[in-house]
Amino acid sequence: KYNIDLDGPKEVHWLTGNVRKVFEGGLDYCMKIAEQYGGAVKLQSLYGEVVYLSDPLALYHVIMKDQHFFEEPDVFIMNNKMMFGDGLIATIGEQHRKQRKLLNPVFSTSNMRELLPTLQSIAHKLTSIVASKLPDDGSYKEIDMLPLLSRTALDGVCQAILGYPSNTLESAENDEYTEALRKMSSPLISKLIYFRPIVPVVMRNFSSYWTTKLVELVTMPWIPTERMKDVREMRRIIELMDNGSKKAFAEKKAASETPATLSPTAMQSEVDGLYSGRRKDMMDIMLKANSASSSSEQLTDGELLGQMNVMVFAGLDTTTSALSRCVYLLAKNPLAQARLRSEIRDALKRLSLLQDGSSFSEHGSPLLHLSYDELINLPFLDGVVRETLRLYPSLPHMVRNVLKATTLPLQFPVRSSSGAEISSIAVHEKSFVIISILAANRNRTMWGDDANEWKPERWLSSPEGTNRPGTDVPSDGAEVLSTKLPAPILGVKDGIRYPGVYSNMMTFLGGSRSCIGFKFAEMEIKQIIAALVLHLHFVLPTDPDANGYIKEIQWKMKAFHTPVVKPPAGDGESPAVPLNVRLVQEEDFKW
Numbered sequence: 001k002y003n004i005d006l007d008g009p010k011e012v013h014w015l016t017g018n019v020r021k022v023f024e025g026g027l028d029y030c031m032k033i034a035e036q037y038g039g040a041v042k043l044q045s046l047y048g049e050v051v052y053l054s055d056p057l058a059l060y061h062v063i064m065k066d067q068h069f070f071e072e073p074d075v076f077i078m079n080n081k082m083m084f085g086d087g088l089i090a091t092i093g094e095q096h097r098k099q100r101k102l103l104n105p106v107f108s109t110s111n112m113r114e115l116l117p118t119l120q121s122i123a124h125k126l127t128s129i130v131a132s133k134l135p136d137d138g139s140y141k142e143i144d145m146l147p148l149l150s151r152t153a154l155d156g157v158c159q160a161i162l163g164y165p166s167n168t169l170e171s172a173e174n175d176e177y178t179e180a181l182r183k184m185s186s187p188l189i190s191k192l193i194y195f196r197p198i199v200p201v202v203m204r205n206f207s208s209y210w211t212t213k214l215v216e217l218v219t220m221p222w223i224p225t226e227r228m229k230d231v232r233e234m235r236r237i238i239e240l241m242d243n244g245s246k247k248a249f250a251e252k253k254a255a256s257e258t259p260a261t262l263s264p265t266a267m268q269s270e271v272d273g274l275y276s277g278r279r280k281d282m283m284d285i286m287l288k289a290n291s292a293s294s295s296s297e298q299l300t301d302g303e304l305l306g307q308m309n310v311m312v313f314a315g316l317d318t319t320t321s322a323l324s325r326c327v328y329l330l331a332k333n334p335l336a337q338a339r340l341r342s343e344i345r346d347a348l349k350r351l352s353l354l355q356d357g358s359s360f361s362e363h364g365s366p367l368l369h370l371s372y373d374e375l376i377n378l379p380f381l382d383g384v385v386r387e388t389l390r391l392y393p394s395l396p397h398m399v400r401n402v403l404k405a406t407t408l409p410l411q412f413p414v415r416s417s418s419g420a421e422i423s424s425i426a427v428h429e430k431s432f433v434i435i436s437i438l439a440a441n442r443n444r445t446m447w448g449d450d451a452n453e454w455k456p457e458r459w460l461s462s463p464e465g466t467n468r469p470g471t472d473v474p475s476d477g478a479e480v481l482s483t484k485l486p487a488p489i490l491g492v493k494d495g496i497r498y499p500g501v502y503s504n505m506m507t508f509l510g511g512s513r514s515c516i517g518f519k520f521a522e523m524e525i526k527q528i529i530a531a532l533v534l535h536l537h538f539v540l541p542t543d544p545d546a547n548g549y550i551k552e553i554q555w556k557m558k559a560f561h562t563p564v565v566k567p568p569a570g571d572g573e574s575p576a577v578p579l580n581v582r583l584v585q586e587e588d589f590k591w
C-alpha cells in the first residue's frame with residue numbers, strides 16, 4: 001500500500017480522505033502529487049480507494065485495452081440522462097457504441113469544412129464588436145474578454161451545431177432557449193453536488209411518472225433553503241432547454257423531410273456561401289446520416305434530441321475556457337502574439353487574400369475567405385493552440401469506476417510505501433480511478449524538462465509533418481502503444497505515447513469515449529484566435545485603478561479552470577479576463 005501523505009498526516013481527513021484536495025487544491029497540488037509520487041498514486045476518499053493516474057501504459061489500459069472494466073460513474077451517466085436525455089454522455093455499452101458509430105463520421109474533416117463559414121462569420125462578428133468599443137486614436141481600452149468569448153462559443157455551438165439562429169454576441173438579451181443553454185453550465189451543476197448521488201437511486205427505482213412527481217414535490221417553492229433554490233433553478237432550466245430543443249428539432253426534421261425550394265435570390269446567396277442565410281449545420285448532417293442508415297443502426301428521435309443538448313453542454317464551457325486561456329497567454333507573451341499575427345498576415349498575402357494593411361474592409365475581414373485546410377495548417381497558430389490545450393486542458397480530470405478488479409501495468413515504476421519498486425498496480429472492484437489529463441500532459445519524462453512551460457514553438461521543431469493536424473489518431477484508437485514511433489516526436493518517449501486522440505496528449509482523451517467534437521473545437525479556437533489577433537492587440541492590464549491597484553488575473557483550478565481578478569484589485573471570485581485592447585498597428589507584427 002503506498003498511501004500519500006503530502007503535507008503531513010493532517011492532510012488526510014479521517015472521513016473524506018485526501019481525494020477532495022485533487023478537486024480543491026488547485027493545479028500546483030495536483031502536479032505535486034504526480035511529480036512526487038509518479039504516474040499511479042493511491043488516495044483515500046469517502047468511497048474508499050481512488051487511484052490518481054497519469055502513467056501512459058496504465059491510461060492505455062483504462063481507456064482502451066481494458067475499457068470495459070472502467071466505466072463512467074453511474075452518478076455521471078444518470079444525472080446526464082436526467083438533464084440532457086439519451087445523448088452520448090448519458091449512455092453506456094451497446095447504446096453508446098451504436099451512437100458513436102453513427103456520429104463519428106458526422107464529425108469528419110470534410111464536414112468540418114462545411115461548418116467553417118458559420119464560425120468565420122461569428123469570429124468576424126466578435127472582432128467587429130470588440131473593435132467598435134475601442135478608441136479611434138489607437139489607444140488601449142480595458143475589456144473583459146470572458147463574457148464575449150463565452151457568447152462566441154455559445155453562438156458557435158448554437159449556429160454551427162444546432163443550426164439555431166442564436167445571436168448572443170449582438171443582442172443584449174437572449175431568447176429563453178439560448179439563455180437556458182447558457183445557464184446549463186458546469187458551475188450550476190457543481191452547486192448540486194449533494195443531490196447528484198440521489199438521482200441514480202431514484203431513476204433506477206421509480207418509473208418516469210413517479211420520478212417526475214418526486215421532482216415536483218421536492219422543488220416546490222415552500223422549501224426555502226438556498227440549496228433548494230439551485231435545484232428549482234436547474235429544473236426550470238432543464239424544462240426550458242427541453243422545450244426549446246424539441247421545438248428546434250421538430251422544425252429541423254420537418255425541413256429535412258421537405259426540401260425547401262430556394263428563390264433565385266436565396267440560391268445566389270447559397271452559391272455565395274459566406275453570407276448565405278441558410279448554411280449547413282451539424283444537425284442537418286446528423287439527420288441525413290441517420291436517415292441514410294439501416295433501421296437497426298438508426299437513432300431514435302429521443303436520442304437525436306439528446307445529442308443536441310449534449311453537444312451544447314460538452315462544447316460550451318470547454319471551448320470558452322480554451323479560448324480565454326489562449327487570449328490571456330497571448331496578451332502575456334507579446335512576442336508570440338506578434339509572431340502569430342505576422343504568420344497570419346503573410347499567409348493571407350501569399351494567398352492573395354490581402355493586398356495591404358490588416359484592417360477590415362467593407363467586405364469584412366480577409367480571414368472570412370481562408371479555407372479550412374489553410375487555417376488548420378498555419379504552423380505557429382497550430383503550436384499556440386496545441387500548447388495551450390496541452391498545458392491547460394479544459395477538463396483536467398476524468399473519473400472512471402472500476403467494474404471488475406484488475407491489475408494495471410505501469411510504464412514507469414513507482415514506489416510502494418514500503419519503498420519497493422513496483423511496475424503494476426491492483427485496482428479493486430467498485431473503486432475509482434482519476435485520469436489526470438493535467439499530469440499526463442505535463443509529464444516531464446514524456447514532454448521534456450520544460451513540460452510545465454508554455455512554448456508554442458516546441459510544436460515547430462519536430463520532424464516535418466509528425467505533429468501536424470491529420471496525424472492525430474482516430475478516435476476509436478488503434479493499438480496506439482504498440483505503434484512504435486521514431487523519436488523525437490513530441491510527447492513520445494522510447495516509442496511510447498499517451499493514448500489520446502490529439503497529438504499524443506490527453507486533452508480530448510482517447511478510446512471510445514474520447515471527445516467527438518475535437519476537430520470542431522480545434523477549428524473554432526483557431527478561427528477565433530486568428531481573427532482576434534490579426535485585427536486587435538492585447539496586453540495584460542497595466543493601469544492602476546482608483547485605489548492604486550493593478551488587476552492581476554489568477555486562474556483557479558477546481559474541477560475546471562476559472563479566471564478571476566486577484567484581490568485587492570478584484571474579489572478573487574467573479575470570473576473575468578480583463579485585458580487592455582487596441583487596434584493593431586504596424587509595429588505589432590514585429591517579433
Ligand code: HEM
Nearest residue numbers: 088314315318319322394507508509513514515516517521
Ligand atoms: C477545448 C474544447 C474541448 C475539450 C477540452 C473537450 C474535452 C473532452 C473530454 C476530455 C471528453 C471526455 C469526457 C469523458 O470521458 O467523460 C469529451 C467528451 C465529449 N465531448 Fe468534448 N471537449 C471540447 C469541445 C467539445 C465540443 C466543441 C464538442 C461538440 C461539438 C464536444 C463534444 C463532446 C461529446 C459529445 C463528448 C462525449 C463523447 C462520448 O462520451 O462518447 N466537445 N470532451
